[in-house]
Amino acid sequence: MRLVSFENSVGQGRIGAVAPDGRIVDLNSACVLYLRDVEGAEACARISDAIVPADMRGLFEGGDTSLEAARKGLTTCSIKQARCSE
């Protein structure tokens, strides 16, 4: 993954990954979708805030657990995006 920190249009600090098409995927939001749609987690937003926070230092503090969750979120959203484009 190519990991970035960015400020969105309303000035929120977020972290993301660069998708193959150059767009930025919000990793916290992507992980929420992964937890809800793939893992079936009811507390998906709270879990995502803990393991894939909107802060890069927090992501690395979570070690492999957090990096893997971020990767799964990125993959989940890339697949959703591809299906929507079909």
Place this chain on the structure above:
Amino acid sequence: MLDQASPVLGVRGEPVFYAAEDVRLKAPIIPKKFFHTAGNFREHHEEATKAGFSHPVMPWIVFFQNVDAIIGHEESVIYPEHLTQELDYELELAVVLKKSGKHFSPEQARSYVGGYVIFNDITARDIQRREMKSGVFSFCKGIDTFCPLGPWIVTADEIPDAHNLAMELRVKRRGPPAVALEQDVGEDSGDPFPLLADGIQCGRCGFNRDSLRRGCF
């Protein structure tokens, strides 16, 4: 701004995909501690020996970079002309750690690496020359905006060989034309893994035990 081509929304209706031009990239990480080393590239080390410093710059000495000097990709470096007349740039590679640890071997050190990021090691050479009379690196590299970082961190799984990388630094000056510096991290570069294991271990360097926390460099 929501990328209009993207139908994927988050659970709160927020955008998940952003067009690159709709966001402002910041420094990818502001570490809690930034261990900086000198003499990482042998050619830099050889140049330093010709610079007339009063003390030798030994390879892989460790000092702290001022994390408040970090700025993001394409943010402007401020040339503080009231402080220095000799600003220099130097492309460097940083390692982002993903777990805490101490007293590990060079082989074990690889498992601590979460990713890699390039940064520009801006130095006020005239200040450095004065500081070197006391054998220190400090203010010369730690002034505001002297540490452009990024644009991104590449996770370690995508870099099987950190000794075989190409890096690029672009300098946009007001007035003179842009300067591009390309640099390879090749066989002539220092190996960061023995450095991680040998140079930054708490016992040898006298740092306290939290000196290798996750998210630090």
